[in-house]
Amino acid sequence: MTTEAMIAPTGDTETPRYRVAVRALCEFTARSGDLDLRFTPAPTAQQGIAGHQVVAARRGEHYEHEVALEGRYGALIxxxxxxxxxxxxxxxxxxxxxxxxxxxxxxxxxxxxxAQAKVYAALLCRERGLERVEVALVYFDIEQQRETVLAETMDRPALDVFFTEQCERFIDWAEQEMTHVATRSQRLEQLSFPHADFRPGQRSLAESVYKAISTRRDLMLQAPTGIGKTLGTLFPALKAMPAQQLDRVFFLTARTTGRRLALEALTTLGLADSGKENDSGVRTLELIARERACEHPELACHGDSCPLASGFYDRLFDARQAAVQQGFLDHDSLRRVARAHRVCPYYLGQEMAHWCDVVIGDVNYWFDTSAMLYALAQQHQWRVSLLIDEAHNLVERGRGMYGAEFDQGRFAAARRDAPAALKRPMDRVWRQWKALLREHDGDYVCLEAPPRKLFNALSQFVTALGDWMVDSPVALESALLEAWFDAMQIARIAELAAEIDDSHYLFDIERRGRNATLSLRNVVPAPLLAPRFRAAHAAIVFSATLSPGHYYRDQLGLGSATPWLEMTSPFTACQLEVHLDDHVSTRYRDRGASLSPVAKLMADQFRQRPGNYLAFFSSFDYLEQVSNALAGHAPDVPQWSQARRMSESERDAFLARFTQGGKGIGFAVLGGIFGEGIDLPGERLIGAFIATLGLSQFNPVNEQMKARMETLFGDGYRYAYLYPGVTRVVQAAGRVIRSPEDRGVVHLIDDRFRRRDIQALLPGWWALPPRG
Incomplete structure (x- = not known):
C-alpha cells in the first residue's frame, strides 16, 4: 500500500497497524445531520492552493506551513x-x-x-509535548481575499479525549477493511481465466496489460472488435493488484455499453457475488450520472427540501455497511440499498467510491476539471490502474471537458426572471458582453486574446448568486441555476487556459440570428490530460481504432515513449467483402450527382443479398436526400432512418428493426449514436454502406482548428480532418463483423478511398480490391 493510502498495513509484523489520513478519519466519524448543498461550491484545487499560500504569506517568519503529524491509537496510525x-x-x-x-x-x-483541526491539535500536542494550544479555523474568501478566524484555546487532556473518541468510532471499520484487503488479495491471486482458452489475440493482449502494470508503464492498445478487450484488460489488471499493491482499478469508458460490458466481464470472472458474509469478494461500484440517479430531481439537495437529504449522514453508517456487504454495486443494487436506508443513491455511490476495489464509470470521473475519482486518489495517494475503453473518444471528450461557452440566449432568459438582488451583477455581465460584441463584428470572429473583463464579471455573478441561494434555494431545472453553472465553468476554464499555452485554445464568437455565443474551445487536450495520466500507477488506453499512434499520443498527452501495440485480429479477410466504390464522389459540391449512383448500388447490393444493412452519411441532409432517392429508385427496399433528436425509446426502436432474418436498410449519421458502441451480431446486420470519408464539416471553426494544428504539429489537415474522419469510418464498418462466425460486406463509397495514405489507415486484415 502507498504512504497515504486510506487504510494500509505498516509492515510491523509483530503488531498489525492500520493507517488513515486525518481528513478521511474525520469525514467518517464527525459528519452528521443533513446533506446540504446550499453553500457556495468550494473553489477549485488550484484556487485552494493559492489561497493557502496567501494566508501563509501573511504570517510571520516563524510560521510553519504544512506540518507533518502522526500519532497512534491501538492498532491505528x-x-x-x-x-x-x-x-x-x-x-x-x-x-x-x-x-x-x-x-x-x-x-x-x-x-x-x-474535528479536523482538533485531531491535528491533539497530534501536535503529543509530538511536541504541549499542554495546550490555540486551535483556529481560518476561512479565507478567495474573492475578497479576506480571512474569518474562529479560535479557541484547548488543553491536551481534552484534545486527547476527542482524538480517542474518533479513533474508537473508526477502528472497527479499519479492522474490517484490512480483513477485506487481505481477503481480496488472496482471491485475486487465485483468480483464473474463466474460459478454457483465450480468443485469438486475447492472450497477447492480457500479457501486454499485465506487463505494463507490473513495470508501471502506460500502454496504447489497438485491439480489434471481437478480441474480447474488456475481459482481456480487466483480468490482468486484477491479477496485478496484489503484487503491485494497487489500491484501485478504475475502468473508464465514454459509453453506457462499455459499463455494461465491464460489469458482465466481472460476472464472468466470478466477482459479482453479492451479499456474502464477511465481504469475501472484490467490491465493485458502477457510477452513473446524477440526473439518472436522482430520485427527486424536482427538489433541491438539502434537508429542508429532499427527504433523502434530511438526516443523510445519520443514516449513512448503516447504509455504507449494507453496501459493502452487498459487494457488487451496479446501479440497481446500489439503488436498492439506498432505498432500504432512505438515503440518496447518488451520494451513497459517491461515498462508496472510497471503499470499492473496482470502480466503473465515465471518463469524466478521472479527467474532468472536478473529477471525483482523481480527487480521491490524490487525497489518499492511492495506487491506481486506469483501463480506458474506447479511448479514441477521449480526444473529443477531453475537448468538451476543458471547454465552455457563454450563450447569450440562455443568460438573457435567466436575467429576465432574476430577483432584484442579482440585477447589478447580471447587468455588469450584460454590459461587458455587449461591449465585446460591439468590438467584434461578423458572423464568426476568432479573438486574438481572451475577454478578461467579461470573465471577471462572470466570476462576480457566480459569487453573488451563490450568496443569494443560501437563503433562496433554486430548482434544479431553473434558467438561473443553468446560468450559474455556465458561469462557473467559464471561470474555471478561463483559469486553466491561462495556465497553459494559449495556442491550445480558441476564443471565438458565433452569431446566429439575434443571438451570439462565446466559446472557449480546447483544441488539444494533451496538456490538461497529461497530469491525470501521470497520477496513475499505469494507464491502459485501448480501442479498436487508435491509429495512427503519434496522433493519439499528441492529443491525449501520453509520453512519446508510450508503447503502441496492435493486436492480431480474430477475423479473417474472407469474412468481410470490402468494395471500394470509387466511381462516386461524396464531396459537398458533388452530392447532388451522387444521389442516384449511391441509391442504385445500395439497391443492387440488397437484391443480391437481402438482409439488414446500415447506411452511414456525413449529415442528416445528405441522409435524407439519399433516402428519398432510394425510395424513388427501389420502393420495395424497406428503410428506416435516424432522426435528428431521438429519445432513448426511439433509439431502441431503431435498433429493434435489426432482427434475425430481417430485411431492410437503416440510415444513420456517421459519428453519431449508431456509428459505434452497438452490437448486432449474426444476421442482425450483414453489411454497411459508408457514403463519406468521415471528414468534419468545412466551416470557420474547423478551419481555425486546422490552422492551430498546423502550428502545433505541422500537419493540420490530417490532425483536424483526416485522422478523426477515418476513425469514424472504421468504427462504423466495425459494426458488421462481431464474431468469428459472422460474414458481411462493406461498401466504402468515395473516390478518395483509393488513395494510399487513406488505405494505410484502414484495418490490416481487410482485403481491399486491387487498384484499377
Whole structure:
C-alpha cells in the first residue's frame, strides 16, 4: 500500500497497524445531520492552493506551513499535514478556502472542520509535548481575499479525549477493511481465466496489460472488435493488484455499453457475488450520472427540501455497511440499498467510491476539471490502474471537458426572471458582453486574446448568486441555476487556459440570428490530460481504432515513449467483402450527382443479398436526400432512418428493426449514436454502406482548428480532418463483423478511398480490391 493510502498495513509484523489520513478519519466519524448543498461550491484545487499560500504569506517568519503529524491509537496510525502552526502564538491553523458568506455554512460542515483541526491539535500536542494550544479555523474568501478566524484555546487532556473518541468510532471499520484487503488479495491471486482458452489475440493482449502494470508503464492498445478487450484488460489488471499493491482499478469508458460490458466481464470472472458474509469478494461500484440517479430531481439537495437529504449522514453508517456487504454495486443494487436506508443513491455511490476495489464509470470521473475519482486518489495517494475503453473518444471528450461557452440566449432568459438582488451583477455581465460584441463584428470572429473583463464579471455573478441561494434555494431545472453553472465553468476554464499555452485554445464568437455565443474551445487536450495520466500507477488506453499512434499520443498527452501495440485480429479477410466504390464522389459540391449512383448500388447490393444493412452519411441532409432517392429508385427496399433528436425509446426502436432474418436498410449519421458502441451480431446486420470519408464539416471553426494544428504539429489537415474522419469510418464498418462466425460486406463509397495514405489507415486484415 502507498504512504497515504486510506487504510494500509505498516509492515510491523509483530503488531498489525492500520493507517488513515486525518481528513478521511474525520469525514467518517464527525459528519452528521443533513446533506446540504446550499453553500457556495468550494473553489477549485488550484484556487485552494493559492489561497493557502496567501494566508501563509501573511504570517510571520516563524510560521510553519504544512506540518507533518502522526500519532497512534491501538492498532491505528493517524497521519496528515496540518495547514499551519505559529509557535510564537501557540496557534495551530486549519485553513479553508471558500466563496460567499461564511456564516451561511451548514453547521455540520463547520463541525467537520473543527474535528479536523482538533485531531491535528491533539497530534501536535503529543509530538511536541504541549499542554495546550490555540486551535483556529481560518476561512479565507478567495474573492475578497479576506480571512474569518474562529479560535479557541484547548488543553491536551481534552484534545486527547476527542482524538480517542474518533479513533474508537473508526477502528472497527479499519479492522474490517484490512480483513477485506487481505481477503481480496488472496482471491485475486487465485483468480483464473474463466474460459478454457483465450480468443485469438486475447492472450497477447492480457500479457501486454499485465506487463505494463507490473513495470508501471502506460500502454496504447489497438485491439480489434471481437478480441474480447474488456475481459482481456480487466483480468490482468486484477491479477496485478496484489503484487503491485494497487489500491484501485478504475475502468473508464465514454459509453453506457462499455459499463455494461465491464460489469458482465466481472460476472464472468466470478466477482459479482453479492451479499456474502464477511465481504469475501472484490467490491465493485458502477457510477452513473446524477440526473439518472436522482430520485427527486424536482427538489433541491438539502434537508429542508429532499427527504433523502434530511438526516443523510445519520443514516449513512448503516447504509455504507449494507453496501459493502452487498459487494457488487451496479446501479440497481446500489439503488436498492439506498432505498432500504432512505438515503440518496447518488451520494451513497459517491461515498462508496472510497471503499470499492473496482470502480466503473465515465471518463469524466478521472479527467474532468472536478473529477471525483482523481480527487480521491490524490487525497489518499492511492495506487491506481486506469483501463480506458474506447479511448479514441477521449480526444473529443477531453475537448468538451476543458471547454465552455457563454450563450447569450440562455443568460438573457435567466436575467429576465432574476430577483432584484442579482440585477447589478447580471447587468455588469450584460454590459461587458455587449461591449465585446460591439468590438467584434461578423458572423464568426476568432479573438486574438481572451475577454478578461467579461470573465471577471462572470466570476462576480457566480459569487453573488451563490450568496443569494443560501437563503433562496433554486430548482434544479431553473434558467438561473443553468446560468450559474455556465458561469462557473467559464471561470474555471478561463483559469486553466491561462495556465497553459494559449495556442491550445480558441476564443471565438458565433452569431446566429439575434443571438451570439462565446466559446472557449480546447483544441488539444494533451496538456490538461497529461497530469491525470501521470497520477496513475499505469494507464491502459485501448480501442479498436487508435491509429495512427503519434496522433493519439499528441492529443491525449501520453509520453512519446508510450508503447503502441496492435493486436492480431480474430477475423479473417474472407469474412468481410470490402468494395471500394470509387466511381462516386461524396464531396459537398458533388452530392447532388451522387444521389442516384449511391441509391442504385445500395439497391443492387440488397437484391443480391437481402438482409439488414446500415447506411452511414456525413449529415442528416445528405441522409435524407439519399433516402428519398432510394425510395424513388427501389420502393420495395424497406428503410428506416435516424432522426435528428431521438429519445432513448426511439433509439431502441431503431435498433429493434435489426432482427434475425430481417430485411431492410437503416440510415444513420456517421459519428453519431449508431456509428459505434452497438452490437448486432449474426444476421442482425450483414453489411454497411459508408457514403463519406468521415471528414468534419468545412466551416470557420474547423478551419481555425486546422490552422492551430498546423502550428502545433505541422500537419493540420490530417490532425483536424483526416485522422478523426477515418476513425469514424472504421468504427462504423466495425459494426458488421462481431464474431468469428459472422460474414458481411462493406461498401466504402468515395473516390478518395483509393488513395494510399487513406488505405494505410484502414484495418490490416481487410482485403481491399486491387487498384484499377
Amino acid at each position: 493517524v497521519r496528515g499535514r496540518a495547514d499551519g502552526y505559529d509557535p510564537t502564538l501557540g496557534r495551530l491553523e486549519e485553513i479553508k478556502t471558500h466563496r460567499g458568506d461564511v456564516d451561511a455554512m451548514p453547521a455540520n460542515q463547520r463541525a467537520l472542520h473543527w
